Amino acid sequence: MHESILAFNKRRYLWVSLLISALAIIAYWFNDPQEPANGGTALGYTLGTIGALMILWFTYFGVRKRRYSSTLGTVQGWLSAHVYLGIALIIIVLLHSGFQFGFNVHTLALVLMVLVVASGLYGVVIYIRNPERISENRDGANRSELFDQLDDIDRRSRRVAETLPEEFQELVSTGISRTLLGGTVWARLRGKDQSQVVLKSSNGSEVVANAGQEAALDWLAEQQSRSSDPEAAATIGELSALVRNKRKLLRKLTEDMRLQATIEVWLYAHVPLTAGLLVALSVHIITVFMYW
Amino acid sequence: MKYLIRFITQNPAGGTEHHDKVVDTAAVTIGRATDQILHLRDKRARLQHAEIANKGDGFHISTSALAGVTVNGKSQRDALLSVGDTIEVGANVLRIIEPPPEVDFAFSFELSTEATSEDLAQDWSTAGARVTELSKRKLSWYVVLAVLVLTLLVPAAGLLHPGIASLLRSSILPDDGLWLAGPVHSKHASTSTECENCHTNLFRRVTDEACLECHTATRHVTAPAETVLGERRCASCHLEHNEPPSLVKRHQGLCAGCHADMPDDSPFEDSSDFLDAHPRFKVSLLQPSVVEGEETEWNLQHLILSESRNMDRSNLKFDHAVHLDEEGIVTPDGRRVVECLECHVPEPGGARMKPVAMDENCIACHALTFDADDPDREVPHGDPEGVVQVLIEYYSARLLGDDPDAGSQRIRRPGRALTKEDRDKAAAEARVRALKIAEDLFERRACVNCHDVSETGDEQMPWRVEPVRLTESFFPHANFSHAAHDTEVTSCDGCHSASTSESAHDVLIPGIETCRDCHGSGVTRRNNSNQTASACVMCHSFHFENKGQYP
Numbered sequence: 001m002h003e004s005i006l007a008f009n010k011r012r013y014l015w016v017s018l019l020i021s022a023l024a025i026i027a028y029w030f031n032d033p034q035e036p037a038n039g040g041t042a043l044g045y046t047l048g049t050i051g052a053l054m055i056l057w058f059t060y061f062g063v064r065k066r067r068y069s070s071t072l073g074t075v076q077g078w079l080s081a082h083v084y085l086g087i088a089l090i091i092i093v094l095l096h097s098g099f100q101f102g103f104n105v106h107t108l109a110l111v112l113m114v115l116v117v118a119s120g121l122y123g124v125v126i127y128i129r130n131p132e133r134i135s136e137n138r139d140g141a142n143r144s145e146l147f148d149q150l151d152d153i154d155r156r157s158r159r160v161a162e163t164l165p166e167e168f169q170e171l172v173s174t175g176i177s178r179t180l181l182g183g184t185v186w187a188r189l190r191g192k193d194q195s196q197v198v199l200k201s202s203n204g205s206e207v208v209a210n211a212g213q214e215a216a217l218d219w220l221a222e223q224q225s226r227s228s229d230p231e232a233a234a235t236i237g238e239l240s241a242l243v244r245n246k247r248k249l250l251r252k253l254t255e256d257m258r259l260q261a262t263i264e265v266w267l268y269a270h271v272p273l274t275a276g277l278l279v280a281l282s283v284h285i286i287t288v289f290m291y292w
Numbered sequence: 293m294k295y296l297i298r299f300i301t302q303n304p305a306g307g308t309e310h311h312d313k314v315v316d317t318a319a320v321t322i323g324r325a326t327d328q329i330l331h332l333r334d335k336r337a338r339l340q341h342a343e344i345a346n347k348g349d350g351f352h353i354s355t356s357a358l359a360g361v362t363v364n365g366k367s368q369r370d371a372l373l374s375v376g377d378t379i380e381v382g383a384n385v386l387r388i389i390e391p392p393p394e395v396d397f398a399f400s401f402e403l404s405t406e407a408t409s410e411d412l413a414q415d416w417s418t419a420g421a422r423v424t425e426l427s428k429r430k431l432s433w434y435v436v437l438a439v440l441v442l443t444l445l446v447p448a449a450g451l452l453h454p455g456i457a458s459l460l461r462s463s464i465l466p467d468d469g470l471w472l473a474g475p476v477h478s479k480h481a482s483t484s485t486e487c488e489n490c491h492t493n494l495f496r497r498v499t500d501e502a503c504l505e506c507h508t509a510t511r512h513v514t515a516p517a518e519t520v521l522g523e524r525r526c527a528s529c530h531l532e533h534n535e536p537p538s539l540v541k542r543h544q545g546l547c548a549g550c551h552a553d554m555p556d557d558s559p560f561e562d563s564s565d566f567l568d569a570h571p572r573f574k575v576s577l578l579q580p581s582v583v584e585g586e587e588t589e590w591n592l593q594h595l596i597l598s599e600s601r602n603m604d605r606s607n608l609k610f611d612h613a614v615h616l617d618e619e620g621i622v623t624p625d626g627r628r629v630v631e632c633l634e635c636h637v638p639e640p641g642g643a644r645m646k647p648v649a650m651d652e653n654c655i656a657c658h659a660l661t662f663d664a665d666d667p668d669r670e671v672p673h674g675d676p677e678g679v680v681q682v683l684i685e686y687y688s689a690r691l692l693g694d695d696p697d698a699g700s701q702r703i704r705r706p707g708r709a710l711t712k713e714d715r716d717k718a719a720a721e722a723r724v725r726a727l728k729i730a731e732d733l734f735e736r737r738a739c740v741n742c743h744d745v746s747e748t749g750d751e752q753m754p755w756r757v758e759p760v761r762l763t764e765s766f767f768p769h770a771n772f773s774h775a776a777h778d779t780e781v782t783s784c785d786g787c788h789s790a791s792t793s794e795s796a797h798d799v800l801i802p803g804i805e806t807c808r809d810c811h812g813s814g815v816t817r818r819n820n821s822n823q824t825a826s827a828c829v830m831c832h833s834f835h836f837e838n839k840g841q842y843p
Contacts, residue, residue: 034543100535105443148336275432279439287471291491
């Protein structure tokens, strides 16, 4: 049975994390430095060193997860520890700071660290929730199969349109070629449908937005109501049914891409922010001792 | 139900071959999943795409797939089938054929070789690709570079030359202010933007020389600094960049290191925390030494406050309760309530109170008049012999002088010069009258109200007013400031409880419990919400080890 990284090994790392946090809080509570609590007291140096080593170890996860032959624990265990101890890190570093903040590189390092952890937590939520949502949405198919289904509908639409006047073929043809899925990160995350279609009317052709195939369906409905030939009207109805199916499929694909994008996109914050954190942390340590 | 499925394949020669398969089942399932009776190898088909079954009125094909199935060229979800119908599922074609005997339903299945090569304008190969072409690695390098340049490289350029440093500090470019570990104390504001004034050597702690550049340290160092400070640095106690800003280490541990456990022969009790480990308060009170029943020398004695509550030996009589009567007391301005501050006037700076003085604080009500006929005349205060002298002179003048106000008291007859006899008689009478008035003043009406007055037996000066022994400072070793305690929650009576004191023997100095209402431990978390953290140096002064300021 699949065990989530949070539940790994009876939540071993949750307990480790709670223990570390509790120890740090107790030490901070009972510590009585002869000056306001800050990173330069004995406890401050201790917590700072622990925090820095934890950050290095967390960063090493990026290496460990690619070491497929490594037998030093499982990647699942590492990730579980990575997540739980990452939360404990915030507590340790806040205590290290003595809750002193300012417009300086030290607080920059803290802010970057909080952002890294926050993006990581977002990632955890996404990793736990979204795969299931993706399966549900795809309903057994994989993405390329969904695209094949889309092709199938498109192909049949063309075939149905062949018996209808030229403007219908134009509608189907431009509707297919101007169906737009994916696009930029934002477009995907917002699940935006930027499809277009060319509508032919007495005053010429016009490119209109066709999100959700609305424009095409409206146009078809209008044509169907105007049609005096019952056979043609039935064919238009069949075409409409196909486009409606296409709309459903497109929604599915858009949702699929949105879910897929959320799974990928948080790492684009997590990883570069980690890189920034490592530098800010180094500058923090260097400058603190430079102006000792 | 028995179904016959005829699989038609094309042979290399171009002809077709077929083989039949009969299945006995309720419905023929069609789909891409391997458990389907008709297994399609077509990605456009769903896992369970459709099924063929008898629905009573005949055999139907039904599907839940969005794309539906195409029956005779028409896309449908459910269709009644009859012989000759064509069903398309993706690229596959099913044809309904006449069922042979003993079979209920038959169809042929032609595996199409048609590729999905029909010209469709869309190429979806990129639509499902990575969310962005931007690489995480490249993005990381940008962030690394930005942080490195902005927080280290640019500010560090200022270390190369003071000119660059001041240029950076005066521009919007990042300077070494970004490295500040905490705010600069306002006392150092004049040098605040120039880190190098104190941080003279990189990667070295701030040196004492840097402090002594501006400071003289006379309070601490009378001998050469190194002999007094020893291993200590200025910064051992005076830390910058703290939040909250503070330049002095106020930690009680600095005192408690020794005072928590004093040697047995020490005059000091153990003390480590004001909240619960502070000695009982001792007050300094002027007390007489008694030698052979006689009170001789008066000295300050440190007495335990709680045991000395009625040991103020000022030789005065005073009833605070009467003076602070809520109904008011009779004053020259009429009956009114008297405020503490009318008599107890703060010294400049407000730390302590000026001593109460008769001439300034009492005389307005307690006038030293002695003759009802002459209400403006008063005897002097503070000089008992002078009082008697003034009275004798006053009455002599009245009896002898030509003061028209003296009236019938005059003994001189008009037009006649005074004889020696007259003078002696007048002097004797004046003295009698003066001593009578003096007796009234000393023993009944004036002096005795406030002072201890005793009889001397001396005819010339029969009274002795005991000298006033006012204690100037009850806590000479504590830095107490009334001004610092002038808050909304404090009142004079709240600490001193004067309104119920009826005797001048009362020592109206608040006890440690009163202080602890607002002052607690130097360790914040030990205090309740009303108590402010109060380390030793809040009240006491710093001194070096073994160089205590106390005897």
